[in-house]
Amino acid sequence: MAENEERSTMSRRRFLKNSSYVAGGAIGGGFLGTFLGRDLLRGTQQNSNGENSVNDFNRALMHFTRQSDFELLSAAVERIFPADDNGPGAIELGVPFFIDHQLAGSYGHNDREYMQGPFYPGSDFQGYQTRLKRHEVFDVGIKGIEEESRKEFDSSFTGLEGDQQDQILQKFQDNDVALKGVTSSTFFELLRSATLEGAYSDPLYGGNGNMKGWLMKEFPGSYMSYIEEIEEEEFINKEPQPLRAHIVSE
Amino acid sequence: MAKTLDKVEVLTVGVGWTGGIIAAELAKQGVQVVGLERGKPRSTEDFQHVHDEYRYAIRYELMQDLSRETITFRNHRDERALPMRQLGSFLLGEGLGGAGVHWNGQTWRFLPYDLQIKSKTDEKYGPDKLGADYTLQDWGITYDELEPYFYKFEEMAGISGEDNPNGAPRSKPYPTPPMKETPITQRFKDAANNLDLHPFHIPSGNLSESYENPDGQTVYQCQYCGFCERFGCEYGAKSSPNVTVIPTAQDTGNFELRMHANVTELVYDGGKVTGVKYVDLQTGDEFIQPADVVVLTSYVMNNVRLLLNSGIGRPYDPETGSGVIGKNYCYQILPGANGFFEEEKFNTYMGAGSLGAAIDDYNGDNFDHSDVNFIHGGVATITQTGQRPINNNTVPNGTPNWGQEFKSQSIKYYHRVLSVGAQGASIPHRDNYLSLDPDYKDIFGQPLLRMTYDYTEQDRNLHDYLSEKCAEIVKEMGADTVEPREISDHYSIVPYQTTHNTGGVIMGGDPETSAVNNYLQMWDVDNLFVVGSSAFAHNGGYNPTGTVGALAYRAAEGIMKFREENGQLVTARHSSKKV
Structure with missing residues (x-):
């Protein structure tokens, strides 16, 4: 078991090496403002409208085939998690790309879930019962949002005012829109939860851009230990650490 | 055609806490x-990149692949059960160490009242306190008889308390301080x-200091990193089968671990179990593995399902109340209260799975139930397990769950x-049970287990009472706003509640009403032991693992006795017909 001990120690040492903040302990709340302007990992600057100026080849589409669908998705998630005084909204955080990429993988294809029939609607207490996989639910749902917008306001969803977009989304949450193969509330709940997942997951997944989701929430991400701080009375605001910090490149 | 292998002495189906303890x-x-x-397989090395809420806590990296096998669920017998297509209410473990890898480590001993709940309740409150449907x-065992086995588990796992x-x-x-x-x-x-x-500190399987157990295995000091439940420990500081009993068993040279070996059936000749049939999931090859003793250590769901699919024991019939396999499925009731503090912030992102404090004043029969319309209660705790941002978005009642206000x-x-929450006891009811689903099948074509609950x-009465008590504590802690939890109209399979599923192969003194004796030996099949919380005759007011561990040590002793004595290790309290 000595081997294990060494491994843990090594890991901690590597981690400390990658972090210039662990030893510092408490950091005042004031660093948030000065921190937002730079990119932690690449050391590059943001441009004036807050988007990444780096060549991020990852920001392309894996699931959606039409950019208009992706733009509708972007508008919808921005209403669910809007930019405000707290900080960036879903678009700046990269949530639409996060969702697009997740839909192309095991999440979107329900790979580790029971998808054998027969399918019945079920009660509210029996959970997900559609034969559609998540990527299909999103396709049906996004098409449904567009149709509902045209029906209700005679406009594309992306052309609506914010409160009109909210009215459409609310109808989906309230299960007031008929979709083929899935209930609108099932789709909305997937959209809602995927938005939060994109805002707050480790930046390795393409959301939580520059860890600004974590900065807003004062969540420090991945630290190996709080044993020296757990007894402190005061709230400790730490600069966030991504999982990237655990990859050792030497 | 399945290949028949050479016979072995003892075989466990599943290698988590219970299989690991038996093996060791x-x-x-x-x-x-x-x-x-x-x-x-997995070990501490596999968890160096584990601080990933999305992968582990949201997408359930360490949990069962439901595309192969799930359960079906319905609230009532007159409803059609439908598959649990996604994990939600509880998180079934998968892989070496089972749920013992992703547990939080809260390690309790059920109360003396729990083990004799029927006689003690009747004695104090009369025989009709709850009515005949419960x-x-x-x-079939007293606390005094079980006490040494509790300690064996705590000593092996190094519990801090x-x-x-x-x-x-x-x-x-306790072997280590709180x-x-x-x-x-x-x-x-x-x-x-x-x-x-x-109040007192929660007994913890995340250790307060490094500890070498009597088998020479070391569990390290917890670092309070805040990634515990749903995660494996990157330090080996959470007691798990993988850092204790499994290496202990392997060090003896007497334990052979076969991975990717999925047992589909017990081979039963009507008198005893002669072995098991399993599939190697990597090759697709089928094997018959004969054994002198078979031990089911595959969690509640599979312990019950394997018995039913193998035609062993008498299936429970809720109509008549006869039969025992699938009977007394219980869960956990989760009262509590949230407190919102306007002027203070707490370091809730730090923590450990078992870091917290508790009171037992409202658990078991520690308070008088003469004037309330329920029995039992639960431990009430505050925990500091490490709150992560996707899963923790508690807002005051009436706040929408999306949009600017929510944000x-x-x-x-x-x-x-x-929040202060209670692990409310779950009392069995004749309509809550496990059986085979008539329609849905697993990847091998075997019927899924059906839960009716x-x-x-x-x-509901227990929930209301304890939520009120939790709210009193939260208020006294100085919260500006206190919101007691409410119980939903029906149990839902969707939101996470707890992975404290129990019952279905319950222990007792009478073969007519229980499936296993107090060594967890099947009444009907002498060489078959069924170990786990499946043996709980009800679920107590605590996390179950401490009691599961104690029963596993008891079963291990029983298996050793059985190898000497054969036959039934316990005399049935009433004579009964066999199937």
Whole structure:
């Protein structure tokens, strides 16, 4: 078991090496403002409208085939998690790309879930019962949002005012829109939860851009230990650490 | 055509806490044990990149692949059960170590009252306290008989704890001292003391200091990193089968671990079990593995399902109340209260799975139930397990769950909410049970297990009472707003509640009403032991693992006795017909 001990120690040492903040302990709340302007990992600057100026080849589409669908998705998630005084909204955080990429993988294809029939609607207490996989639910749902917008306001969803977009989304949450193969509330709940997942997951997944989701929430991400701080009375605001910090490149 | 292998002495189906304990105890005494584990191997090395809420806590990296097998669920017998297509209400473990890898480590001993719940309740409150639909039973063993086995588990796992004035009596102190006191645990304790309650630190499987157990295995000191439940420990500081009993079994040279080995059926000749049939998931090859003794250690769901699919034991019939396999499925009732603090922020992102404080004043029969319309209760705790941002967005009642207001409030209160919650006991009811589903099948074409379960009046009354008590504590802690939890109209399979599923192969003194004796040996099949919380005759007011561990040590002793004596190890209290 000595081997294990060494491994843990090594890991901690590597981690400390990658972090210039662990030893510092408490950091005042004031660093948030000065921190937002730079990119932690690449050391590059943001441009004036807050988007990444780096060549991020990852920001392309894996699931959606039409950019208009992706733009509708972007508008919808921005209403669910809007930019405000707290900080960036879903678009700046990269949530639409996060969702697009997740839909192309095991999440979107329900790979580790029971998808054998027969399918019945079920009660509210029996959970997900559609034969559609998540990527299909999103396709049906996004098409449904567009149709509902045209029906209700005679406009594309992306052309609506914010409160009109909210009215459409609310109808989906309230299960007031008929979709083929899935209930609108099932789709909305997937959209809602995927938005939060994109805002707050480790930046390795393409959301939580520059860890600004974590900065807003004062969540420090991945630290190996709080044993020296757990007894402190005061709230400790730490600069966030991504999982990237655990990859050792030497 | 399945290939028949050479016979082994003892075989476990699944290698988590229970399979690991059986393997270690028997292998240390020279018995040849084979462990069949359908998942993949994993150890501390696999958890160096584990601080990933999305992968582990949201997408359930360590949990069962439901595309192969799930359960079906309905609230009532007149409803069509439908598959649990996604994980939600509870998180079934998968892989070496089972749920013992992703547990939080809270390690309790069920109360003396629990083990004799029927006789003690009747004695104090009369025989009609709950009514005949509640199938309350004694466990066929007393606390005094089980006490040494509790300690064996705690000593092996290195549990960190302190005296609990309202808990089950202990013959020896915990092997390691309690975890650290934090502003959050201190706040709870001060409030509890002000209310004349009796607070103490939660007994923890995340260790307060490095510890070498009697088998020479070391569990390291917890670092309070805040990634515990749903995660494996990157330090080996959370006691798990993988850092304790499994290496102990392997060190003896008497234990053979076969991975990716999915048992589909027990081979049963009508008198005894001669072995098991399994599939190697990597090659697709089928094997018959004969064994002198077969031990089911595959969690509640599979223990029950394998028995039913193999035609072993009498299936429970809720109509007549006869039969035992699938009977007394219980869960856990989760009362509590949230407190919102306007002026203070707490370091809730730090923590450990078992870091917290508790009171047992409202558990078991520690308070008088003469004037309330329920029995039992639960331990009430505050925990500091490490709140991560996707899963923790508690907002005051009436706040929408999306949009600008939600965003603002969820960010504001992220470090300003403290909750007190109870592990409410779950009392069996004749309509809550496990059986085979008539329609849905697993990847091998075997029927899925069907769960029929809903909350009872007892559950609702217990929930209301304990939520109110939790709210009193939260208020005393100084919260500006206190919101007691409410129980939903029906039990739902969707939101996460707890992975404390119990029952279905329950222990007892009478073969007519129980499936296994107090060594967890099947009444109907002498060489078959069924180990786990499947043996609980009801679920107590605590996390179950401490009691599961004690029963596993008891079963290991029973298996050793059986190898000497054969036959039934316990004399049935009433004579009964066999199937």
